[in-house]
Amino acid sequence: xxxxxxxxxxxxxxxxxxxxxWSLLATRGMTWQEIFSRTGTYLTVLSAAVVALSLxxxxxxxxxxxxxFALLVxxxxxxxxxxxxxxxxxxxxxxxWLIIGMNRLRHAYVELAPELEPxxxxxxHDDPPGIWTTYSFRRRIGVTHWLSGSxxxxxxxxxxxxxxxxxxxxxxxxxxxxxxxxxxxxxxxxTVVVIGYLGLRKVREVSRSYEPRFPS
Numbered sequence: 001x002x003x004x005x006x007x008x009x010x011x012x013x014x015x016x017x018x019x020x021x022w023s024l025l026a027t028r029g030m031t032w033q034e035i036f037s038r039t040g041t042y043l044t045v046l047s048a049a050v051v052a053l054s055l056x057x058x059x060x061x062x063x064x065x066x067x068x069f070a071l072l073v074x075x076x077x078x079x080x081x082x083x084x085x086x087x088x089x090x091x092x093x094x095x096x097w098l099i100i101g102m103n104r105l106r107h108a109y110v111e112l113a114p115e116l117e118p119x120x121x122x123x124x125h126d127d128p129p130g131i132w133t134t135y136s137f138r139r140r141i142g143v144t145h146w147l148s149g150s151x152x153x154x155x156x157x158x159x160x161x162x163x164x165x166x167x168x169x170x171x172x173x174x175x176x177x178x179x180x181x182x183x184x185x186x187x188x189x190x191t192v193v194v195i196g197y198l199g200l201r202k203v204r205e206v207s208r209s210y211e212p213r214f215p216s
């Protein structure tokens with residue numbers, strides 16, 4: 001009778017773990033859907049703004065009307081862009097937590113049935129190497145992986161748009177071509193450094209408070 005109770009308890013635990021695993025997997029799918037949706041929405045807004053600016057430029061010949069229109073449109077584009085960037089940072093952090101949760105559940109599977117461990121491709125450890133193994137099937141993530149991430153791409157686009165806005169402001173103020181170019185480039189560079197720092201600081205704040213329960 002004791003063995004039967006143990007078997008029934010094991011099945012019940014496995015069902016609970018599987019239910020939670022599917023819940024985390026569904027939540028992760030929604031997180032990725034939000035990432036793609038927000039990125040696509042921002043790029044759509046940016047594309048529409050570029051088309052609108054082109055039409056106004058053709059109609060006004062890059063005159064004062066174009067400058068006024070650009071000063072009205074570009075800040076709105078940047079508002080959407082910066083909101084998208086910081087939300088993507090938060091979404092990546094949430095995705096990492098979901099991976100940690102699934103790794104812990106996988107660790108419970110291995111405890112219930114140790115013979116299944118060789119068949120798992122994803123990791124059953126919740127430390128950084130285990131997280132990266134599940135995330136990209138590598139124990140470390142290279143520079144190319146970070147550079148190709150949605151937050152980095154959106155952040156760089158935001159920096160370029162900020163530089164363009166700075167150039168338009170300089171044009172409205174009557175600055176020369178050289179000054180306008182230098183100010184625009186400096187503004188874009190400062191923007192990418194600042195938003196990169198803010199995003200990295202957010203990730204480090206979360207990382208410092210995290211302690212793995214099942215390290216490798």
